[in-house]
Amino acid sequence: MKGPHRKLRVLLLYMAAATGHKQAAEAIRQALKEFYPEVETKSENLFRHGNPLVRRLLKDLYNTVIKVTPWFWNFIWDSKEIYWLTYGLTNLLYRLNYLKLYKKVFLPFKPQIVICTHSVACALSSVIKRVKKENYLLAAVPTDFCIHPYWFYENVDIYFLPHKELKEKLIGEGIDLKKIRITGIPTSLNFSKSHNSKELKKKWELKEGLFTILLMGGGQGVGSLREIVFSLDSSDLPLQLLVVTGANRRLRKELEGIRSKISLPLKLFGYTRQVDELMEVSDLLISKPGGLTTAEALIKELPLGIVDSLAGQERRNKQLLLRKEIAFELNSREAIIRLINNLKDNSFDLESWRKRVRKLACPRAAEKIAQTVMESLDTRS
Numbered sequence: 357m358k359g360p361h362r363k364l365r366v367l368l369l370y371m372a373a374a375t376g377h378k379q380a381a382e383a384i385r386q387a388l389k390e391f392y393p394e395v396e397t398k399s400e401n402l403f404r405h406g407n408p409l410v411r412r413l414l415k416d417l418y419n420t421v422i423k424v425t426p427w428f429w430n431f432i433w434d435s436k437e438i439y440w441l442t443y444g445l446t447n448l449l450y451r452l453n454y455l456k457l458y459k460k461v462f463l464p465f466k467p468q469i470v471i472c473t474h475s476v477a478c479a480l481s482s483v484i485k486r487v488k489k490e491n492y493l494l495a496a497v498p499t500d501f502c503i504h505p506y507w508f509y510e511n512v513d514i515y516f517l518p519h520k521e522l523k524e525k526l527i528g529e530g531i532d533l534k535k536i537r538i539t540g541i542p543t544s545l546n547f548s549k550s551h552n553s554k555e556l557k558k559k560w561e562l563k564e565g566l567f568t569i570l571l572m573g574g575g576q577g578v579g580s581l582r583e584i585v586f587s588l589d590s591s592d593l594p595l596q597l598l599v600v601t602g603a604n605r606r607l608r609k610e611l612e613g614i615r616s617k618i619s620l621p622l623k624l625f626g627y628t629r630q631v632d633e634l635m636e637v638s639d640l641l642i643s644k645p646g647g648l649t650t651a652e653a654l655i656k657e658l659p660l661g662i663v664d665s666l667a668g669q670e671r672r673n674k675q676l677l678l679r680k681e682i683a684f685e686l687n688s689r690e691a692i693i694r695l696i697n698n699l700k701d702n703s704f705d706l707e708s709w710r711k712r713v714r715k716l717a718c719p720r721a722a723e724k725i726a727q728t729v730m731e732s733l734d735t736r737s
Contacts, residue, residue, distance in 0.1 A: 364392075364733070367467035367492075368399045369477035376648030380473040380499045380722075383542040387726035390545065395730075398465055402477055405457045454483045462490070469729050471495045473542075475506040482509035493733050497725065499541055500647035502672035505529070514732060516542075516725050518647070519716060521676075539725050540718020541651035546632040548655060548719035556637045560623065563596055567700055570638035570658075571599045572631075572649060573607070580664055582610055584642060587689040589618040593696060596621040598634050603627050632656070640699060642686065645673040654682070654717035657710055661686040661695055682712055 368385055370377040378401065385397045457480055470485075470492050472478040478496045485494055495514045496507055503522055507515075508529050515526060516539045523536055557564055569588065573581050581599060588595060597620055601608040608626055615622055625634070635641065635656040642661040643649050650673060653660045660683040665674045677683035686692045698704040718724075 365396045365467045366469040368471045371402050371474040376499045376646055377473045379648050380542045383544045383722040384725050387722040400461050450479050450483045454480045458484050467492050469493045473497045473499050482511055485511050495729055500669040501676050540721035541647050542722035543651050547652050551636045556633050566596045568596050568638045570634050570641045572643040589620050591693050598623050600625045645670050654713050655719045
């Protein structure tokens, strides 16, 4: 794949710092640097170019809706009726807000390829491409196992989808089949690298032979991790815990405070770039079904127990994973203990489960996306 390319500039757009959208963008950037080192890349967080007050209001509104009225967010997230009712308003907002992004990012960088891992980034890039008559290759990369109407724009050149079932949905929305690629969700190249599990356990000071559970709450550390830790501690099962709290400093502080009150070995991590190693040494992941976390666990063939799925995309992710019998819904303490025992005593058919997982896992997604955009640009030239 490596080879001479004229000096190209690739812009990657995402939303918010500690999210799967950013991780996906960074994974693609990593692949571009690995396989096309002569290409200049730039990653941009859209929030940096928005009004701080509006940004804060939107974040607070989103957090309030998914916590207080999750049924409402679940309804509007991919509702075609809501999409068309708000079509004029959303397009007006995009047209009113694209100019700063264009002047601060697009104009000075002059990208030939724009890759978006968030639907708002895709919308704004579509507006800029149309209004400013730009000719860059525009690629859309959804980071969940489902997709909503706010991704669909005529001047998007390529859609990179997480699995083949979504292809028919896009065709039904009028998207040309030639624009659709099935690549999977892009994850860091580190997840496809093999590690020596024993050496990693020594590195992280874990006990060999002790069942290891990785608890994650997503980049924002959302979820009932504290309650799960107490439930596991009271189970009297021989376990050791790895807990990733993400950017949630308050949660990490709470867990630091209860460390002395529990008997289980417990290691705490904040926002870490070594999740691939933590997954490698774990026997079970308990987490929300975020797109990136799920994609990473699939590559590592790590059983996933789902807790606290947020309304909207995470609920849709959960539905798919449960339907394919890949993940396990953990809605009670008893369900958690039962799953652990099934995995420990080998009553669970791990080999059949792995076969199902491999049908959805895409360890080379970022590499495929990088290769496709480069080849597509060559074809257009």
